[in-house]
Amino acid sequence: MNGPPSVFGAVHLGYLVIETNHLADWRRFGTDAIGMHRDDPDSGLTRFRLDDQECRFLIRRGPAEDVVAAGWHIDDHPTFERIEARVRAHGVPVAEGTAEEAALRGVERLLRFPGPKGITQEIYTTPLTSPEPLRMLASGFVTGDSGMGHIALTSARPTLIRGYFTTVFDARLTDYIDETISGARLRIRFLRVNERHHSIAVAGVRGLPVDPVRTRVQHLNIQAATLDDMARSYQRVHELGFDMALSVGQHTNDKELSYYARTPSGFEWEVGWNPLVVDESTWEPSTHQGISVWGHTPMGASVIDRLAQFRNSARSLAHPEQTVPALSGPGIPDD
Structure with missing residues (x-):
């Protein structure tokens, strides 16, 4: 007997909502460094475009200094209704966004529901x-069927996050990376919801029930249209005085060339070029050792940074990570 239809392939990362009290710095970062198109609806809001869609990043004034919502473009109304029904069937509340909220995000209408790490998940068609x-200073960015990029999270409960995105969006495991950073052993899970190698990456600290990152997201990613676009934005980040987290390098698993800048809110922003596209007919998950073939050298790290990371880890013990158990499945053994 066949199960319910899968929504895999009909889901695409569409926009992100970021809350900050450093709006002027964000405007300069997004426009002059990364090279995106910018609109300022009012003094407390900024929107960035990557393509013809009205909004890919909504930056609003507020204290979070973090990504607070992720918007997912769903291909058609039957798939949208299927996802809504799944969420409601698990007893998780679903709310419709207001007309004003939809307009700010550049969509006709949206539904929202709770997501892992306190990041609200929003869907629209x-x-x-x-x-x-x-x-734009860039010639373009790759969006379309692949969505606009990916988000990466750190977690003390990575299996629950994988279970969440599998339950809601039929996410598939692409591969793993095992890495040791500052003495912490990480297993990074890469999840795809369409042809993009991953739309969600989840780094779990192995053997320690802590989260070393203050922000809900560790980094987000957008894909430059050309190698020249990526290289020129890297140069602008340096010249404008923004912090660089990792130098240019190439990843082991998706082969993407990229660098990581540090945003005005503290999390990282990856600009990449030319990641591989998954062929569903042949792909099999595998494990890679280390995140990079070459490059991605840490830049600007100091003893103070390491102490801050330790404090964040200790703080996470006192404040349990937000999860959505009803949508996280029975647990997926993947280690």
Whole structure:
């Protein structure tokens, strides 16, 4: 007997909502360093575009200094309703966004529900496009069927996060990376919901029930259209005085060339180029040792940074990580 239809392939990362009290720095970072198109609806809001869609990043004034919501573009109304029904069937509350919230995100309507690490998950079917020509320093970014990039989380409960995205979006495990950073052993799970190698990465600290990162996201990623676009944005980040987290390098698993800048809110922003696209007919999950073939050298790390990381880890013991047990499945043995 066949199970319910899968929604895999009909889900794409569409936008992110970021809350900050460093709005002026974010405007300069996004426009002058990364090279995106910027609109400022009012003094407390900024939107960045990567393509013809009205909004890919909504930056609003507030104290979080973090990603607070992720918007997922769903291909059609039947798939949208299937996802909504799944969430409701597990007893998780679903709320409709207001007309104003939808307009700010550049969509016709949206539904929202709780997500791991306190990041609200939002789904929509119809993005609004802008007739206004793009004003960007970059020649373009890769979006389309792959979505606009990926988000990466650290977690003391990575299996629950994988279970969540499997339950809600039929996410598939692409591969793992085993890495040791500052003495901590990490197993990173890469999850895909379409042809992009991963739309969600989850780094679990092995053997320690702590989360070393203050922010809900460790980094987010966008994909430059050309190698020249990536290299020029790397140069602008340096020249404008923004912190660089990792130098240019190439990943072991998706082969993407990229660098990591540090945003005004503290989490990292990866600009990448030319990751591989998964062929569903042949792909098998595997484990890679280390995140990089070459490069991705830490930049600017100091004793103070390491002490801050230790404090964040200790703080995470006192404040349990937010999960959504009802949508996280029975637990998936994947180690």
